[in-house]
Structures are given as structure tokens and as C-alpha cells.
Amino acid sequence: MKKHLNLTLLTATLIILSLNNGCNAESKKDHTQNIAAGPRHAKNLNLSIFLDLSDRIDPKKYPNETMEIYQRDLGYINSLAEAFQSHVNRTKISRMDETMQIFFEPEPKSKQINELAKQMKLVFNKSTVTTDKIAGIMPTYESNSKKIYQVALKENKFIGADIWTFFKNKVKDQCILPNHQNVLVILTDGYMYHQENKLKIGNQTSYLSPELIRMAKLNTPDFEKKMSDGKFGFIPATSGLQELNVLVIGINPQRGKPFEEDVIKKYWGDWLKRMGVTNFQIKGTDLPTYMDSIIKKGLAGK
Template sequence: MMQRKLIVIVVVAIFTSLFCCKDDSKKEVEIVQSTTSSHCPKYILDQKENNLNISVLLDLSDRIEEPKIKEKDSAYLSSLSKAFVEHVKHKKLILLEDRMQLFFNPEPSDNKINEIAEKLKIVFTKETAKAQIDETVSLYALKPSELYDLAKTDAQNSGEYPGSDIWKFFKYDVTDYCIDACHRNILVILTDGYMYYDKTIMNVKNRASYLTPKSLNQLRLNKSNWKDEMEKKDLGFIPATTNLNDLEVLIIGITSHNDENPYSQAIIEAYWGKWFNEMGVEKYKIKNADIPSSIEKVISDFILKT
């Protein structure tokens, strides 16, 4: 009799253990699913490639001293807003999950500049009124010009331009600010292609966190074999981060300003292209500072055609 009771106890214990393991297994699966799932609803996630998350990084260095820069950059931003609104207007209202925002690095000292940037932060959802969508184009047609005027005044008062620490933006901010699991993530950078900030100067062998007209000339890549030399010496930017495969980048405004090297613009583009490849950016386009009507098509094609 005692032996039979013992057998029953053992059998019950085995079954209890099996069921507990099964429950634990379920819990473990649930935890994994909850940590890997997106924070957006499934119907939004299914439309990921149709949900635009456009970030703009403005280079407010001394490049904006040139009178034409404000005019061109303002026109580029206006074209960007038109492409964004064109995209939005072709979506069903219930599927609206699109945004556009402006960044600087470092943050300008003039709060008015930051206030304008806040006004240019656009978020469209199914709750958005049609009037807000139409207002976006007029906002981006007027406010960028005001922003540049403030930046120049700020520079004159302080004796220096805010500058642009693009390298550090990629190192510390681009993933948090510009990449969202529910969206097609696009970063537009308005810059002349030179990268320099006096508080972020690093060198690792033949790599650097900067490129200036002076440092470019010191590379002595002024012959037709510059590409071979660049590869041989492993010249380029120091990679700031990795795993940017969910980010697309459009650079507008490349201009060499360098009469000593006929290949300077091509070298600048090669530096950026190599940098993006090494950080995992799979889709990018690098364009020179052309007339706004030409760049408008470039922007439209990049934003509206995947």
C-alpha cells in the first residue's frame, strides 16, 4: 500500500513538473515576443515603407556666410516639404503615420532658432486636420530663411558660427533621433561636404573625424590616380557607429571650394560614401550644390521612389 502511494506521488510530481515547464516555456516566448515586437500597431508596421520619418541635419558652420547658401538651402527645404506633403496626400487618412523634423549639432545658443526648429517639427497621424498638412509647405517656404538670418546674427554677436558636429551626431544621436521601427527613415544633410568641429578632432592612423580644405590638400590626392591612393593608404573618416541599415541618407550641397585640387569634389564624395558603407547605410545619395530646380527632382525621386 505504501509503495502504491509512493508511485502515485512520483507520477503526480512528474506531471506537475511537465506542466510547469510548459507554462514557463510559454512565458519565455511571450517575453521574447514582447521585447522584439514594435511599439506601433500591426497595420502601421505592415505599412512601414510607406511611413516617412524624415530628419534634416543643418550645417550652420561658416558656409552660411555665402549669400547664396541661405537661398539655396531654403529652396531645398521647401522642395523637401513639397515631396513630403505629396507623399502624405496619397495615403489613406487612417494610415497616416508620417513625420519631418529638423536637427542641429550642437544646439544653437539663440533660443529663437530652436523655436523655429520646433515649429518645423511635423507629425501627421489619422487625427491630423487637412489644414495642417497644407500649412507644412508654407512653413517650410518661410521659416528656414528666418532661421538662417538668426544664425548669422548670432554668429556676428558671438564672433563665431555655431558650427556643425556631424561626426558626433552620427556617433551619439542618429539612432535615437532618426530611426524608428515603424517608419522608412530618411536623413537629409545640408552641408558643403567638409566635416569639422573644433571639439571633435580625432585621428586613427590615416582616418580622421574631420575633413577641411587644408587637410584635403595635405593628402596630396591631386592626380588622376587619387582613388587608388586613397584605397592604398586607407584614407577616410573614422566610422562613428554601425548597423545603420535602417537609415537612408541624402546629402545636398557638396561643393569643394578648393582650387588646388581638381578632384576635390570627387574625393569629398568618396569620403562620405566610404563612411556610409562602413556604418551600414545601404541607400544614400550625395549631390552637389546645384540650382534648386534641379535638386527638386533629386529630392522628389529620393523621397517618393523607394
């Protein structure tokens, strides 16, 4: 009888311990799931857009039957504005500190373009944000960017875009904020040229033109080896850009040159890496519809 009683007590104890362990395990499991499912706050967004208003946007010089280059640019800008507006809408007011602006280099001589660009510098924080201001992001960017391109095309004074000098003098100070997701989007065909900036050290330059690629005989299947052996590339304009994400859109090589786009992308990729940029994408001149998802993933940090 005593032996049977001890066995019963032992069995009951094991059952209780088993139930307790099960409850503890389930509780622990729920806690882990709650942590994983908890809110994850993305960094505040600091979005900069560089517009290359060189002759690449001239429909007379570089016509495109499917969609003109300036129209593609406008489509990309609309996607950027839409993505930024969505981001602001998702951000809690208490932690809001979002910025969006556009840049040129050199600064346009047109007072109208400069005034339009000034209106496109948007800053949202808990002191300045309003529902109307958020709702006005897309209309402002759509309207003002369209007017900027109209003025640029009407004036027909294309002196080139000095992207190299922009990186040298402005990117660190004006495109990077601490504790932000800093994104710089550059709309350009990939050729880098300005009449007042023609630095050259060996085979490294501050510019890139179809003539340079042709004279260096880089438009061949072994262009990577030639560039490596000859140390071809851009001169680094600055350093320490680890906190900057870069998206280059619109690479548009001259027709009939099968490796030119690859050469341009390698120039850009090598240059960005040498300046410290670790997160970048370099894209061609696809239709805005196809580029939309790439732009929005890029701004979401994906």
C-alpha cells in the same frame, strides 16, 4: 450513321473544352492583372533634415554670383516640405504615421532658432491630422527656415557643424523608426569639422578639411589608390544603419582643385557604407530647380 454521330459528338466536346479553357485562361489573366493593379502601400515616411549652419552659408566669406549657398539651402528645404506634404496628402488617414523634423549639432545657442526648429517637428497620425495642419506644412517650413538662416547670418557666430557626433549620438535614436521609410537629408558642403571634435586614428579622422586633403596630397587623379593604400577616410561613428536612407546635398569643394569633390564624395560614400547605409546619394550644390526632382524621387524611394 453511327460513325458520323460519334464524330459529331467528339467535335462538339472539343469545342466545349476549348471554350472552357479559354474562359478559364481569361479569368486567370484578369485575376493576375487585378492583383498587379491593386493598391501598393508605401511605408510611412520619417524625414529628418540636418542643417549645417557653419560658415559655408556666409555670403561674405563664400560669395556666389548665381545664388548664395543659404538661398540654395532654402530652396532644397522648400522642395523637401512640398514632397512631404504631397506624401501626407496621398496617405490614408487610417494608416497615417508620418514625421518630419530638423536637426543641428551642436544645438544652437540661439533661443529663437531652437523655438523655430521646435515648430518644425511635425507628426501626422489619425489622431492628430487635420486638413489645416497638412496645408500648413509648406508655409511653416518656408517661413521658419528662412528665419533660421537670417538669425544665423545676423549672429555671425559660425563654430562649425559636428556631423560625426550627430551620427554617433543621435541618428539611431532620433532618425530611425521601425517599419518606416527613414530618410536623412544633410545640407552641407562635405567638409566635416568642429573645433571640439578632432579624432584621429592613423589616417582616419572624425573631420575633413581642405588642409587635410592638401597635406595628404589627395587632390590628384590617383586619389582613390592613395586613399586605399593609406587607409584614408572617416572613422565610423556608429553601425547598423541599414534602415536609413541618406541624401547629402551641397558638396562644394574649394575652387581650383579639380579632384577635391571626388575626394569628398569618396570620404562620405565609404563612411556611410561602413556604418551600414546601403541606400544613399551624394550631390553637389546645384540650383534648387535642378535638385527638385532628385529630392522628390529620393523621398519616394526611387
